Amino acid sequence: xxxxxxxxxxxxxxxxxxxxxxxxxxxxxxxxxxxxxxxxxxxxxxxxxxxxxxxxxxxxxxxxxxxxxxxxxxxxxxxxxxxxxxxxxxxxxxxxxxxxxxxxxxxxxxxxxxxxxxxxxxxxxxxxxxxxxxxxxxxxxxxxxxxxxxxxxxxxxxxxxxxxxxxxxxxxxxxxxxxxxxxxxxxxxxxxxxxxxxxxxxxxxxxxxxxxxxxxx
Amino acid sequence: xxxxxxxxxxxxxxxxxxxxxxxxxxxxxxxxxxxxxxxxxxxxxxxxxxxxxxxxxxxxxxxxxxxxxxxxxxxxxxxxxxxxxxxxxxxxxxxxxxxxxxxxxxxxxxxxxxxxxxxxxxxxxxxxxxxxxxxxxxxxxxxxxxxxxxxxxxxxxxxxxxxxxxxxxxxxxxxxxxxxxxxxxxxxxxxxxxxxxxxxxxxxxxxxxxxxxxxxx
Numbered sequence: 047x048x049x050x051x052x053x054x055x056x057x058x059x060x061x062x063x064x065x066x067x068x069x070x071x072x073x074x075x076x077x078x079x080x081x082x083x084x085x086x087x088x089x090x091x092x093x094x095x096x097x098x099x100x101x102x103x104x105x106x107x108x109x110x111x112x113x114x115x116x117x118x119x120x121x122x123x124x125x126x127x128x129x130x131x132x133x134x135x136x137x138x139x140x141x142x143x144x145x146x147x148x149x150x151x152x153x154x155x156x157x158x159x160x161x162x163x164x165x166x167x168x169x170x171x172x173x174x175x176x177x178x179x180x181x182x183x184x185x186x187x188x189x190x191x192x193x194x195x196x197x198x199x200x201x202x203x204x205x206x207x208x209x210x211x212x213x214x215x216x217x218x219x220x221x222x223x224x225x226x227x228x229x230x231x232x233x234x235x236x237x238x239x240x241x242x243x244x245x246x247x248x249x250x251x252x253x254x255x256x257x258x259x260x261x262x263x
Numbered sequence: 264x265x266x267x268x269x270x271x272x273x274x275x276x277x278x279x280x281x282x283x284x285x286x287x288x289x290x291x292x293x294x295x296x297x298x299x300x301x302x303x304x305x306x307x308x309x310x311x312x313x314x315x316x317x318x319x320x321x322x323x324x325x326x327x328x329x330x331x332x333x334x335x336x337x338x339x340x341x342x343x344x345x346x347x348x349x350x351x352x353x354x355x356x357x358x359x360x361x362x363x364x365x366x367x368x369x370x371x372x373x374x375x376x377x378x379x380x381x382x383x384x385x386x387x388x389x390x391x392x393x394x395x396x397x398x399x400x401x402x403x404x405x406x407x408x409x410x411x412x413x414x415x416x417x418x419x420x421x422x423x424x425x426x427x428x429x430x431x432x433x434x435x436x437x438x439x440x441x442x443x444x445x446x447x448x449x450x451x452x453x454x455x456x457x458x459x460x461x462x463x464x465x466x467x468x469x470x471x472x473x474x475x476x477x478x479x480x
Contacts, residue, residue, distance in 0.1 A: 117377030145373035156362035160334030
């Protein structure tokens, strides 16, 4: 049985990716990172889902170095407000956490080496390409080369949804009968999704594309 | 003036690299990582040197996830003893901290993006190639491609000493009149260097190559 390490934020993309991997009978270890993000709501959702799915889940606390390492990203800095609107807008630039994916992938690669796992999966998708360079295919390819050279164990990095829209990802999940009330997407950590941040707007479009109702709304 | 981010362990290679960069009039920000290593002696040496050189120094505490992420590396696991001998021996494999350089480089890249710095330097050298895959030129090249793609800021990764032996690095430092009592190399964190670990053995050879005396011995 293929073993993979899956970077699991607790959001709808990685929730779908996790269930997709389990549907292929892969043996999945999930990693969730705490790095100084403004709220832990996604992490709680990640923990609950892994428990329910009986999947090994490690929460890796890499400390809160956000001010010095990530500058004034609106996902980590209290001084920077999370913008409203779609990812296509200039204001969304503040939601970039500089080089976050390389940091997560590097840890997941180390974990894979230490645990005899050959592949790292993460949930980048086509909707991310416009704004987030570290979700683009060329970045994935470069990380694949680096991960194949960093150790005698040649780890592969995969992002199976990298060419899919968010709507196509939700379709995969709906076909798997997933309950999306178990995935938190909103950049805010309030009781209910704000409905206005880029992440909420994109999730709403994805459900709408599938003529489906988001159970969290 | 060129600004660089330098990954500074406090050991003799990065101590030489830091002084080499300063001798070229580069503006240097140093990053030192605490990641669950067995002792903090190198970090204290790094702090002292940066203070004396009036260089901006940030200690990035990325938490102690060593057990889960780094397995039983002898540099982090209390259950694994630091081996004695030269790097050419099989027993030295236990001193590998899986994917440590990619983790450090990914943070240093994030820091560079957040602080408008264009280059990351780290102290890999030719003596590391045999045992540490993440000190080889092909790994450096792959990380350079990835760092150039992870963000709209295209960060470069440099390891100016990657083709130099440790003896050649010490020669550069001696030519710069460096005081190597200010660089800690030993894998153990005792009062004096153990003289027996791979790192001590290699440092002794490097001084010997230059007919020089190590001030720490």
